[in-house]
Amino acid sequence: MRLVATILIAFVCASGCGREPSRLLRQGQLAINDFPLYLTEGVTGRVWKIDRDRTKTLVVDGLNDPRGIATDRFQNVYVAEYGAGRILKIPAGSSTYTVLREGLKSPSVVAVDSFGEVYVAQDGAQDVIRVSDGKEFAVYSSLPTALAFGVNDKPLVGLYDANNMLWGWDPDSTSADIAAPVNASLDGTGRVYVATGDPQAGQVIRFHQDSPGDGKVVADNLLGPAGIAVDLVGDIFVVEQGANRVVLITYDGYKYAWVTAEDPQYLAFTQY
Numbered sequence: 252m253r254l255v256a257t258i259l260i261a262f263v264c265a266s267g268c269g270r271e272p273s274r275l276l277r278q279g280q281l282a283i284n285d286f287p288l289y290l291t292e293g294v295t296g297r298v299w300k301i302d303r304d305r306t307k308t309l310v311v312d313g314l315n316d317p318r319g320i321a322t323d324r325f326q327n328v329y330v331a332e333y334g335a336g337r338i339l340k341i342p343a344g345s346s347t348y349t350v351l352r353e354g355l356k357s358p359s360v361v362a363v364d365s366f367g368e369v370y371v372a373q374d375g376a377q378d379v380i381r382v383s384d385g386k387e388f389a390v391y392s393s394l395p396t397a398l399a400f401g402v403n404d405k406p407l408v409g410l411y412d413a414n415n416m417l418w419g420w421d422p423d424s425t426s427a428d429i430a431a432p433v434n435a436s437l438d439g440t441g442r443v444y445v446a447t448g449d450p451q452a453g454q455v456i457r458f459h460q461d462s463p464g465d466g467k468v469v470a471d472n473l474l475g476p477a478g479i480a481v482d483l484v485g486d487i488f489v490v491e492q493g494a495n496r497v498v499l500i501t502y503d504g505y506k507y508a509w510v511t512a513e514d515p516q517y518l519a520f521t522q523y
């Protein structure tokens with residue numbers, strides 16, 4: 252009996268432990284997010300990989316205003332090329348990209364669900380579509396500037412002009428009143444973090460997994476926050492566009508300048 256159990260454990264770890272992409276994760280199960288962290292720079296057209304020790308490695312250069320960035324569980328990277336109207340895929344470990352979809356209307360943010368499907372919010376159309384087939388999931392009367400998938404693949408959509416964060420596709424979904432939500436991210440337990448876009452007094456607000464409930468401010472006095480990413484222990488990394496840097500807000504509330512960047516846009520941890 253012990254021999255069978257040992258063999259079973261060894262098989263599971265060979266398939267799903269460590270830093271190899273796990274094929275044992277079920278639909279709706281949250282992936283593990285950890286370093287490296289990816290960052291887009293709009294004006295320079297660059298995508299950077301940043302390691303835990305803050306070492307920056309150039310991944311791709313020469314893009315036309317790259318903005319939203321996301322990863323999947325196979326460590327592929329997806330980028331919304333705002334200026335060229337395209338969604339790009341950078342395979343794991345590569346410095347070249349392929350075009351997944353083009354002809355888009357100012358694609359701004361991207362997100363990946365637990366099936367590996369990529370979704371993009373378009374500023375020009377004020378909608379969210381699935382990249383693989385172009386299916387439109389929602390059209391809004393406001394810019395959809397935040398996009399993520401929560402527990403059980405619940406879509407999270409921030410409506411910038413409406414000062415609203417939706418827990419669902421429909422404008423009538425459960426929501427939270429948030430001033431100018433610009434980006435959203437999740438921690439390891441599925442709690443939702445939303446950055447507000449104030450150029451002088453931006454905040455990060457944390458919410459429950461399944462519904463807004465009462466939000467808690469976990470970071471404030473941020474200078475034009477944009478991209479946001481949360482690590483396994485609850486440390487928050489935020490792009491401060493007003494200071495051309497990424498800052499680290501530790502799980503216990505301390506803020507540090509982490510790395511500098513030229514016109515930083517969005518962040519994404521690697522999924523495992």
